[in-house]
Amino acid sequence: MSDAWDVVVVGAGIVGAACARECATRGLRTAVVESSGVGSGATAAAMGHVVLMNDSPAQFALTHYSQNLWRGLAACLPADVEFEQRGTLWIAADEEEMEEVRRKHRVFAASGVASEILDSDALAEAEPHLRRPMTGALLVPSDVVLDPSRAAAWLMEQAVRAGATLYAPRRVMSTGAGRVQIEDGAELHAGRIVIACGAESANLVPGLPIRKRKGHLAITDRQPGLVRHQLVELGYLKSAHTVAADSVAFNVQPRRSGQILVGSSRQYGDEETAVNPAILAAMLERAKVYLPELGECVLVRTWTGFRAATPDKLPLIGPWPADATVLLATGHEGLGITTSLGTARLIADQVMGARAEIPVAPYWPGRLFSAQAHVTRDSETNMEGR
Ligand SMILES: Cc1cc2nc3c(=O)[nH]c(=O)nc-3n(C[C@H](O)[C@H](O)[C@H](O)COP(=O)(O)OP(=O)(O)OC[C@H]3O[C@@H](n4cnc5c(N)ncnc54)[C@H](O)[C@@H]3O)c2cc1C
Numbered sequence: 001m002s003d004a005w006d007v008v009v010v011g012a013g014i015v016g017a018a019c020a021r022e023c024a025t026r027g028l029r030t031a032v033v034e035s036s037g038v039g040s041g042a043t044a045a046a047m048g049h050v051v052l053m054n055d056s057p058a059q060f061a062l063t064h065y066s067q068n069l070w071r072g073l074a075a076c077l078p079a080d081v082e083f084e085q086r087g088t089l090w091i092a093a094d095e096e097e098m099e100e101v102r103r104k105h106r107v108f109a110a111s112g113v114a115s116e117i118l119d120s121d122a123l124a125e126a127e128p129h130l131r132r133p134m135t136g137a138l139l140v141p142s143d144v145v146l147d148p149s150r151a152a153a154w155l156m157e158q159a160v161r162a163g164a165t166l167y168a169p170r171r172v173m174s175t176g177a178g179r180v181q182i183e184d185g186a187e188l189h190a191g192r193i194v195i196a197c198g199a200e201s202a203n204l205v206p207g208l209p210i211r212k213r214k215g216h217l218a219i220t221d222r223q224p225g226l227v228r229h230q231l232v233e234l235g236y237l238k239s240a241h242t243v244a245a246d247s248v249a250f251n252v253q254p255r256r257s258g259q260i261l262v263g264s265s266r267q268y269g270d271e272e273t274a275v276n277p278a279i280l281a282a283m284l285e286r287a288k289v290y291l292p293e294l295g296e297c298v299l300v301r302t303w304t305g306f307r308a309a310t311p312d313k314l315p316l317i318g319p320w321p322a323d324a325t326v327l328l329a330t331g332h333e334g335l336g337i338t339t340s341l342g343t344a345r346l347i348a349d350q351v352m353g354a355r356a357e358i359p360v361a362p363y364w365p366g367r368l369f370s371a372q373a374h375v376t377r378d379s380e381t382n383m384e385g386r
Contacts, residue, residue, distance in 0.1 A: 005031045005295075005321060005359055007351055008190035010204065013043040014148055015329050016196030017155035018344035018369060021195075024162035033180065033190055035171035039152030042198045042336065044306020047217065047253050047261050048151070049230050050144040050338045051088060054107050055128045058314055058362030063335060064111070065358050070144060082256045088143040088230045089118070089127060091250075091290065092135045097234040108140065115140045119238045127344050129226050129293050145230055145253050148337045155202040159327075161260070175204050178325040180219070191271030192351050195320070199306040201330040205320060210331055213307040214267040215373055216280050220297035222258035230255070240386045250285040250290045262287050262294065268309075275302050307333045310368070315320045316338065317346050317363035326363050327351070 003190045007023045009016045012034035024030040025321045050070050054060040059368040070083070077083045092098040101117055108115045116139045118126060160166055161272045167377065171183040180188040195201050233250040246267045253261040265279045280302055310316060310331040320326040330348050332339055346363065361367070 005029045005188060005190040007031070007192040007194060008188050009035065009196055009329075010175060010180065011035075011041070011196035011198065011200075012038040012152070012156055012166065012168060013041045013196065013198050013336070014152040014155065014340040015040060015198070015332060015343055016194070017152045017159065017196050018167075018340040019158035019196055019347045020164045021155045021162065021328050022341075022344035022348040023351060024159045024164040026352060028348070028351060030164040030167045031190070032159065032168075033170050033172050033182060033188070034166065034168035036169055038156045038168065039149040040167070041200070042307060043135070043148045043152050044216065045215065045303060046118065046148045046337050047251070047263055048146045048148040048337055049088070049251075049253060049281060050146060051230070051335070052108070052113060052140060052143060053335060054104065054111075055313070056362075058359075059335075060107075060111065061341050061358045061361065062339050064113070066339045067142065067144065067344075069341035069345065070146075070338075071142075076177055077146075077151070078154060080147065081154055082147045083147070084145050084266075085141070086143065086145050086229050086254065087139055087141040088232060090138040090140070091123070091130070091231060091233050092137060094135055094232065098135045099152070101136060102236050103209065104138050113142065118151070125161075127228060127231065129283070129291060130231070131290055131292055132216070134290075136140055139229070142229060146337075147256075149287075151337070155233055172204060175326060176254070176323050185280045191325070192327055193325055194329050194347055196329040198330060198332075198336070199308040201308060201328070205326065205328070207226050207322070208316070208328075208330075209311050210316075211268060211309045212271055213309040213333060214270050214303065214304055215263065215264070215307060215334070216265040216275060216283055216304050218262045218280065218284065218299045218302040219255075220260045220262065220294070222299055223260055223293075224258035226293060226297075227252055227254040227260055227291070233286075246279060248279065248286045250286050252291060252294075260294070261298065262299075266307075273304055275304055308336075309333045312368070314362055315343065316365040316368075317343050318350060318360060318365055323368045
């Protein structure tokens with residue numbers, strides 16, 4: 001294992017798997033070291049909503065870029081990835097939220113993204129089982145759902161097919177100066193080391209400004225037809241500036257099996273993997289407010305996962321200022337399934353010295369360490385439900 005590689009990717013969640021695939025298919029000698037199984041971290045806990053988000057121009061740029069890359073792959077994805085263009089309905093429960101529907105619609109229109117404002121009746125027709133009356137919704141038809149673990153597995157299979165080597169399960173103990181130390185004493189040497197360890201990234205990169213943000217999800221028994229689109233409430237706007245508090249939001253997804261994924265929650269400061277009964281209960285109560293029939297469904301499984309949260313709600317993609325051999329591909333919080341493919345492109349561009357297709361500065365890790373670094377606190381609230 002003491003080979004020299006162009007790139008060693010540490011972590012084989014969806015981000016690391018995507019980076020490995022992108023690097024290997026561009027001809028880079030690529031190794032991946034994963035401490036557990038492929039797609040077993042936050043990726044296994046996620047909903048798999050590949051969603052356009054526009055809380056900031058940089059967030060929109062990366063989600064739009066990445067969603068287009070997912071769409072480009074759709075024809076190659078195996079059936080078990082369950083890629084489906086379901087579309088998202090952003091639901092407004094009152095006039096204040098309807099104003100946000102109109103704002104989102106304007107922003108998407110200005111960027112050439114199709115969306116449609118639904119009034120109360122049109123929403124009831126689109127989703128007959130939602131509580132009535134709702135004020136309306138924004139339909140974003142381009143949004144997709146998929147199975148994140150299967151997608152990560154496929155990306156890694158593609159990486160290996162393109163020549164990458166996967167070392168798993170093998171824990172990386174330390175990295176730096178082009179060296180990757182593995183738990184069994186082995187060492188890999190690489191031109192570039194890509195840290196893609198999600199919420200665990202700070203273990204390898206001391207000083208990394210990443211906090212764990214716990215989330216809960218549940219899945220029901222088969223309920224074919226109960227939900228047609230990904231449904232997300234816009235109600236989080238009312239709980240603005242609650243960065244420190246635990247929060248829940250209505251966010252449900254129809255799976256191909258007919259089951260419904262029910263989310264979601266956000267918590268700082270709880271690093272236990274166990275389901276918190278109070279948070280779970282609050283999340284389910286919130287969901288029943290929007291979708292009363294959920295109360296009659298059987299929950300077949302509940303679980304938690306940890307998002308990797310940065311102070312300014314944007315991921316860290318690019319060089320780590322303290323070590324020229326280290327590239328970061330982490331901090332994707334609630335959007336890493338969506339943005340994995342865009343992240344992988346930007347990382348491979350970096351390694352190869354190629355020009356990126358979107359501006360990279362907003363994701364550059366150095367932004368959080370410059371004198372001008374500022375934290376856009378107001379965007380803290382705009383990710384609820386993810
Ligand atoms: C409840 C919930 C719902 C979500 N829903 C969505 C959604 O609908 N859409 C969306 O876009 N995003 C969603 N997300 C966010 C998404 O899950 C994450 O952003 C994404 O999975 C991050 O992927 P990753 O590869 O960076 O991290 P991970 O999937 O956590 O992968 C990191 C990998 O690194 C490995 N690792 C860690 N340390 C080491 C080490 N020292 N050596 C070797 N390997 C190591 C781990 O074993 C793991 O496999 C959700 C998250 C949660 C918690």
